Amino acid sequence: MYKIAVLEGDYSGPEMMEAGLAVLKAATQxxxxxxxxxxxxxxxxxxxxxxxxxxxxxIDGCKAADAVLLSAIGGPKxxxxxxxxxxxxxxxxxxxxxxANLRPTHVTKALGNLSPVKEVAGVDFVIxxxxxxxxxxxxxxxxxxxxAHDTATYTAPEVxxxxxxxxxxxxxxxxxxxxxxxxxVLATSRLWRAVTKQVAPDYPDVxxxxxxxxxxxxxIISHPHDFDVIITANLFGDILSDEAAVLPGSLGVIPSASxxxxxxxxxxxxxxxxxxxxGQNKVNPLSMINSITWMLRxxxxxxxxxxxxxxxxxxxxxxxxxxxxxxxxxxxxxVTNAIVKELEKEGA
Ligand SMILES: NC(=O)C1=CN([C@@H]2O[C@H](COP(=O)(O)OP(=O)(O)OC[C@H]3O[C@@H](n4cnc5c(N)ncnc54)[C@H](O)[C@@H]3O)[C@@H](O)[C@H]2O)C=CC1
Ligand SMILES: CC(C)CC(=O)C(=O)O
Ligand SMILES: [Mg+2]
Numbered sequence: 071m072y073k074i075a076v077l078e079g080d081y082s083g084p085e086m087m088e089a090g091l092a093v094l095k096a097a098t099q100x101x102x103x104x105x106x107x108x109x110x111x112x113x114x115x116x117x118x119x120x121x122x123x124x125x126x127x128x129i130d131g132c133k134a135a136d137a138v139l140l141s142a143i144g145g146p147k148x149x150x151x152x153x154x155x156x157x158x159x160x161x162x163x164x165x166x167x168x169x170a171n172l173r174p175t176h177v178t179k180a181l182g183n184l185s186p187v188k189e190v191a192g193v194d195f196v197i198x199x200x201x202x203x204x205x206x207x208x209x210x211x212x213x214x215x216x217x218a219h220d221t222a223t224y225t226a227p228e229v230x231x232x233x234x235x236x237x238x239x240x241x242x243x244x245x246x247x248x249x250x251x252x253x254x255v256l257a258t259s260r261l262w263r264a265v266t267k268q269v270a271p272d273y274p275d276v277x278x279x280x281x282x283x284x285x286x287x288x289x290i291i292s293h294p295h296d297f298d299v300i301i302t303a304n305l306f307g308d309i310l311s312d313e314a315a316v317l318p319g320s321l322g323v324i325p326s327a328s329x330x331x332x333x334x335x336x337x338x339x340x341x342x343x344x345x346x347x348x349g350q351n352k353v354n355p356l357s358m359i360n361s362i363t364w365m366l367r368x369x370x371x372x373x374x375x376x377x378x379x380x381x382x383x384x385x386x387x388x389x390x391x392x393x394x395x396x397x398x399x400x401x402x403x404x405v406t407n408a409i410v411k412e413l414e415k416e417g418a
Pocket of ligand 2: 156159160308340341
């Protein structure tokens with residue numbers, strides 16, 4: 071019996087988690103995939119329930135699980151809290167040692183026509199984002215009214231381990247890595263380049279190029295077919311992955327996987343808690359559903375079940391059942407129920 075830790079999120083987060091778990095249940099019904107979910111207090115819910123966005127019970131429960139599913143946290147109610155939901159999010163990534171965050175941009179046939187950008191069908195790249203260091207974690211941090219400080223820090227081993235994740239991934243894809251940095255300004259970026267030059271010879275079948283982050287931001291939209299694996303620092307990966315989400319038409323379809331050295335992986339949509347959509351049955355559940363298929367493949371080696379969900383999703387999109395962010399008129403539950411129905415047809 072696999073153990074899945076569930077962190078259900080704030081604002082629109084729980085609606086997405088409910089949709090994702092309904093699809094997981096339908097897809098695994100009648101199979102030998104046995105699992106139990108346990109929900110832990112986390113983020114804004116952690117603050118509301120026990121006064122802490124990341125209580126110890128949640129860290130312990132996640133560490134003991136086989137995989138963690140997380141739906142986005144945060145929102146207006148928690149702005150200015152002493153310990154914010156976002157601090158809890160950074161904390162769980164650190165506590166589980168999840169240093170590699172994989173964020174794919176894959177424009178399938180069904181999504182190709184929905185993009186505001188031209189000729190994007192077939193675009194397929196992955197952003198490999200360093201997740202537990204850089205400016206989001208650097209010290210000192212000084213919060214002030216007349217002056218404030220954030221510190222960007224990287225050590226060579228931190229850079230090396232994320233580079234190796236990206237290079238190995240490129241070996242299984244199109245053998246092309248782009249390092250995105252700001253080496254014309256930042257010392258940390260120059261360290262990334264120096265470490266890349268040491269690591270790259272271990273992967274002779276992979277071509278490496280470098281792009282400053284400002285130019286990369288433009289090329290992701292103007293020449294998205296140029297990329298295969300982008301490896302980049304925490305802050306740049308956060309920003310560029312939201313930008314890249316424009317290519318398949320919406321943030322609401324992009325999943326992510328966060329991997330560590332050992333212990334459970336964590337799967338979550340890349341976007342936030344969409345407070346503007348809360349309670350309206352409008353949020354796109356596909357980013358959560360796609361996160362769950364990734365979990366089935368990566369943590370449980372169940373490509374068979376993941377493939378069934380993926381094809382059910384494609385059929386539902388091709389039939390035009392989609393939420394407003396993709397230009398449709400369907401609700402969250404319409405999309406979820408349509409996917410469940412497709413899965414039930416397969417199982418029948
Ligand atoms: N992993 C996490 O838990 C993350 C949490 N956040 C937090 O989320 C809160 C809201 O942040 P925002 O800047 O508003 O970003 P957001 O990603 O929640 O929303 C940005 C825009 O995208 C739309 N959107 C996002 N997900 C969608 C979906 N599945 N379907 C349809 N539309 C969707 C929203 O409606 C909004 O218009 C903040 O407190 C932020 O700190 C932000 C990013 C990641
Ligand atoms: C909310 C932040 C802490 C992180 C973020 O935006 C992300 O991981 O995408
Ligand atoms: Mg983000």
